[in-house]
Amino acid sequence: MISFVGAGPGNVDLITIKGRRLLEEADVVIYAGSLVSKEHLEFCKKDxxxxxSASMTLEEVIDVMSEGENKGLKIVRLHTGDPTIYGAIREQMDILDSKGITYEVVPGVSSFTAACSAIKKEFTLPSVSQTVILTRIEGRTPVPKGEDLEELAKHKASMAIFLSVQDIDRVVEKLAKGYGTYETPVAVVYKATWEDEEILLGTLGDIAEKIKDKGINKMAQILVGNFIGGDYERSKLYDPGFSHKFRLSSEEMK
Structure with a gap:
């Protein structure tokens, strides 16, 4: 059996219980060495x-999977964060489908939620934003038409931008045009949940300089939007004047 497992954002305790169990039972582990903490491998069996996979091609990864499957071994493909977000797992799964090999996908904590937790904020605030956009700037991998950062930023939604800190000047210019101001709050979280995690707070007007001063050019989430700072309305869920199926409003209880 092949299991695609999300290792979480960095801290080894943020893998799911199921993911850890599969790792402990695995006969073969293929891990994304450039991003996944090697501490996860300490939970593997000695044999x-x-x-x-950092130095492997897609075909080489599939060969290892196929060989292990033919031997009846338990195989874990360990991806960083959640494997369904920028995990490049679809191309692996499609080949496995074509070979008639079964597999499962075990979700993990994504770096975008880990980054938001690190700055102790909430993406979805009443009257501010009820939408979160996960995206990246175009680079060697292009983005589809209509998904340019400037166009997405026009929605004024909360944004989590992956794989883009190395091009922060262009990111800032596109976002400022979309949001319509350089005053929009920004948080950049380097290696969220790792021991050397670092948080930079600012606005579109000054964040690029702060990033360059720190020399951050990889493994960072860029969070953008007014959810980071400013006013918001109280949630209806716990408002005493608002009733729902589990609770009467203060007026109804009189």
Missing amino acids: CEIHN
């Missing part, structure tokens, strides 16, 4: 066969 577990371990492959670092």
